[in-house]
Amino acid sequence: MANKLIKFPTNFTKSSKNPHYPPSLLRFMTTSKRVQDRSQQKRVHALEIAVEKNKIASKILFLLELLKHEPEQIIPIRSLDQHRRQLNLPKPHKLSDFIRKSPKLFELYKDQRGTTWVGLTKKGEELIEEEERLIAENEETALEHVTRLLMMSVEKVLPLDKIAHFRRDLGLPYDFRKNWVHKYPDCFRVFKNEDDVEFLKLVSWNPSWSVTEVEKKIMGITKAENHVPGMLSLPFPMKFPPDYKKVYRYAGQIENFQKREYLSPYADAKELKAGSVEFDKRAIAVMHEVLSFMNEKRLVTDHLTHFRREFVMPQKLMRILLKHFGIFYVSERGKRFSVFLTEAYEGSELIEKCPLVVWKEKVFSLTGYRGRKKKIETFDDLDGFDDNDLFESDSEDENTIRVDQSFKEDDTMSDVEYESIPRFSEMDIGEVQKAYKET
Template identity: 30%
Template structure:
């Protein structure tokens, strides 16, 4: 999603220029439009794209920015393109409502993906009133919602079904087999592309073959009719997500945008896990899951998702009092397979000098922690490629277990059911630091080559 930042700046600057009476903006007035900080981002855009923006002025005339002749010509054609696109936008909006329960969606939810759908920012005023035969705005449970006025069975065809029909798969009676890449030319199959480096074994391919051939209800049938525990209903959820993405201009959405449709599309509670399991159908990138932030003037990654933030925050805060008392020997971030067998472990071995009585030198401690944080991203090359059905957890190893009734922090920790390796693991040191009263060692553990296979 980082790639969308520059185009959005270009489009915003274009809109600002077009909103001016003389179709130009004085550079000194740009700050009034976008603010002092953003002004410099726009100045960089103006300099980087001379084919779109040109700067004029001089000889007593203040410098101003305007669209180039070519960009202005394209901008004039934009209105005509919008008129030609309108039937497609209306059709996709109708299909989106048909996907939802009761054919109704809150307007604020649609607005979250209005740009992704290609809708104008003022679609409620400029588009909806033009089609009263299709849409109506109503108050549903205190929320302003868009409701579909009539059902069209001809629209209840997914993009996947349209592709299969074009390929002649839906009418073909020839027997076909599932290919080694998981693809199967059948009426209930999805097109698959495995991630680079993923090598499925025979058992995995057998499960894929069974799943590809399994029938499932149409995404356009009311989700209230199905129980998510049913495998066919679970496959239908994949089809719903596939169709939702197909309705967007670039066939992609952030996890937060998809999660906004959770109740209206009857999506599973563990949505991210559902997407990860279908990694050959959906391309998932963690560029949207984490964001770059500065901590102690060092670039770190922070989770975007509130639930993930809460899990990490509560885990670390819940350990703080025990670390200060010297009860914690080490903390591990463990990645395990579907059988709860560890694949790799990041281990932080912690030592707190309880007898340290001198004044804490914060500057020295901060310097040591900075060097520790800088080293963390460099460990990526040591990591293994994780399987699609893996899980992870934060595990603390105590010198002595705290009593559950002694504090609230003790109550959030439960015994782990993750299995242990039978052989001594292979250890790769990553970084260590020692600054009184704190000492930390970070190392990576992988199973021994002689470790029995599960």
């Protein structure tokens, strides 16, 4: 409770009566509050910056990975057109303009037939080799986390396609479905169902891996060879925003919630009744555990919702994420919502960074940003911020294909305009009391 504070949701409106959102989207929201209304009023400035950085870096990482798996690590630029959705690069933005923004990583040139190609610079090649080495070094950690995901699942089975959603977050190799999963027959095995869908099935239970991250942190458990998961009453680490001055008024409700017992994510949850207090609090424990496994302690929320059935979590998962804002923070920057484990962040930075996160930040620092600055008054103005500035051409001659030599050492993506994202003053705190009374 002595941690620094993070902003939490307030000032919601009835989403079920709002005609502007389709039913498919409303299913992932609380039935009585809209994420968008909460976000426009009370956002966590630092964590929104982290989301904005990731939006830009993900485009570059996708292109690096695409080139990595080309035979000569080069590709005709016209072939990239089929990947516009993954790059989040809608027309009429030009692919060549996007690539020119990162001359330290990518090169553009024309062959004798006039075909434009994109390839990697020497630095880009070195970064790919470095990532492969780090993934190999991360293999034992990835093995543990994949096994623990299987241990938390109600049937001890997970579809390989769903695990693939976590591939980069867990530090798994690109081809893990073909090779990696077969290297550990003592932990799990691959099988296909009658529809030819591949699944990963737990082979052996590891008691020492059934200790939750909360137990390790609070109780200091390091080895537990005979551990049997059961009921827990351990508090979840929480952070609230710095401008939340009146948290002490509701300390009693928060303390009661924290003391309430819940079933370990690794214990059998088949008998839990959906909608019960025990059911919902176990869901919080599952989400906390899953996020703890991820390299950046965050995920897009639909990756969590994909596992509702396997992990025995409630259908209205977003409602729980929003209610327990001291444990989680939900951002709706971009087209997909992201959820953070708030304890893992200090401002916009991870407190503990694994080597793969450090590598990603290195890639980010080499990504060019020279777009025209524009005044951004609100979060809505940020919707096209990175796309427009990354993709708009700086060249008067659109047919010129060359690396822009005017790129300067300090012209990097680390210069995202932090102050362009607005801050908010002290918040309305009525929501925190209501959330803990309802829980």
